[in-house]
Amino acid sequence: MKKKTVFAIVLACGVTALVSMGLNWAGIMPLWLYETVLVVDTPAFVIALGLWVMAGNADEDIPFIGY
């Protein structure tokens, strides 16, 4: 994936998570919906953040099969 796409994912997940936190705090969004958003967002955010900081541009390699 391109760095730009990955950053877009980071941004999208972070923003939706924060927005739903705010909405939940304000009492507009029910708790279960907020939690659902987090369940979807957290994994994508974490992985995309790592990839964005250090996306691999090395060539693919075969798995380790012993010394």
Next chain:
Amino acid sequence: MIPYLIFAIFFGLLLLGIHRKTIARIQRRPGPPVWQEILHMLKFAFKVTWIPATASDTLFVGVVLIAIGIWTAALFVVLAGESILIIFGIYMLHKIVEHGFGLSSGSPYGKFGGVRSVISAASEIPLFVSIAAIAIYTKSLMLSDIIDYQQVHGPLIFIIPLAAFAMYMVILSKMPYGPFSVVEAKELVSGYKTEHFGVWRAGLEICNGLKSYVLLMTFVIVFFGAVPFAWLLLAMVLIIITLAFVCALCPMLSPFDSVTIQTGIAGLMLIYALYLGWTG
């Protein structure tokens, strides 16, 4: 929820660090600092990453996302006081995640780790025994009902100690460096996580942190009842230290012995549940 989630991840990793440190001290080694697992996670998160050439790409990545997702959901389920069956469903699903980790890369080591993870499925059966025992006494499996029951009758650990033991064994079989951790034995390099490096490994570490936190918290809530937050954390640390003693003093079993012993425990627990059902 976001701050709590982040706290749970870091505290869970800290618990794993304490576990490692305690084992080292018991074995009279200096051991890594207690925050080593957190550093691990951060280090892996920012390393160069790619997908192995032979891997099934979508599965390789998807399984990491699922791993974090299911344990995030598990945390919320515990906090909401929902059915304990959901937690254990997610717990068993972790098997599939390990299996997916191992098989998706095409590496022979990963494959063996995944296969070992699935053949040790017998380790989950004691869990259902403790569920059955709890159901017999509290007449409900909702965590909120279980907490209410304990406020009236006192902690469940004194009422059904063997069920607590069953669940303790289940948590033990998920602990690293323990007698049952055949899935990541060193003859398999790192078992199912051999080929997940960089960000993928960081995701797995996050999942492990959350997993330890959720499992220990469930144990405390189910068998001791609702306790103040500080006491909850303290209880979790104490339990992880006892687990570390077991892990430090027992050698790792061979896969066959591991499965045999787990099946034996499961059988004993089944008899116990039948006995409880008969009398209760």
Next chain:
Amino acid sequence: MSSVGGATLAHLPFGDIVIYITPFTLTLFLLALVFTILVIASRPERQLDITFGADRIITKETGLTEMRFRRFMAIACGLASMGAMLTGDVFDFALFTSLVGITNVGIVAAVKSRHVQNAAFQYGLVAMAGTVPLFGAAAMVAATTGTLSMLELAKEATSVVPFAVKAFLVLGVMGEGMAPFYAAKAEMFRAPGAPYVIMCSLSSLLIFLRVIEVVLTV
């Protein structure tokens, strides 16, 4: 006992066939759905193998027709497990479970390896034997209580289904869906094609989790 899987969120009475959703069944359903989507989206991996006696590494390739067949079976397996997760009818549950059994055999049967095929055949035998207690238990539920609907059965204060019948049901599910756990697991996993093989163990696990709920509810 009514609160095994949490409060009922919704139920769809479709004649006698009831579909009901609790947090528990919903969670399992979503997991089956996610993995089914994963199966549709991913291509099989290539397993590495070391050749004995030569300094050489080979990869096991999965042919296109084999892949198509196994993917179809895996998707069918996912659909069957989704059905089994949501259904509120004991007989339906038995049917979906046996469907999972057939598709599990199908997923591994297409692999062109004698070991894997042997394992699949043995599993198939166990699965067929499992239909006896499975359908037997469903029929006996109807005979002892007069209904097959789990919601109706859950309404009773004490369990009306005899213990032996419940044990039969669990036995049937273990034979039908769970057979890979004791019959031929390791041999079956020698098969390449991780996304499809995972569906085998996923469906077994989900079915097992659901049967626990069913047994505790009725």
Next chain:
Amino acid sequence: MWNEYSVGLFIVLISAAIGFLALARETDDFHRLLLIDLVEIPSLAIIALLGTDLAEALILPGLVVGISELLALSQLYIVKEGLRSRPVKSPGIEVIELAHAPLIISVFLVAYGIVLSGFTGGGIAGLGVIFYIMSRGHSERFEIVEMASGISWAVWIIAFFVFMFLPQYWYMAVMLAAVGILLKVAAKMSLMGTMWGAHDE
């Protein structure tokens, strides 16, 4: 305690146990395949013991599942053992091909099946059709049978919806369902004798 149902259940369970015993003692894969079919029958018998119309409705899916598992396993066995498909001849009943007897017997069976209606009727009528087809050789056109089967399926579904949404017309729905399942079972059973697998001409 020992009413008809319990006695029946007891006998069925004993026969199942005998089947399982045989299965455990047998080591040859092919014989186990045959025995497993024998073991399947008690499971249908347990359902049949209900003795209600519900049992009739439940046996059909049970039977279908059992047969499909058996077919899948047989296919697997053939592949596993590397058996080649051999040319299959139709059963040698051509001797009486020109006689009218098969036709008359078939017509009688089909008519009797229609009179019985429902599941059992379908079975008998199907038997009639099988007999007819077997004595004619199998150069028949499957599409007609398939079409009848499809139409009967649709009729059955329509009857189901009538039950759901227009319960006052229940009598018509019952008749539709009876005819539908009669045709369905007859069509399926008539296919049974003729499906020899794909011919590689």
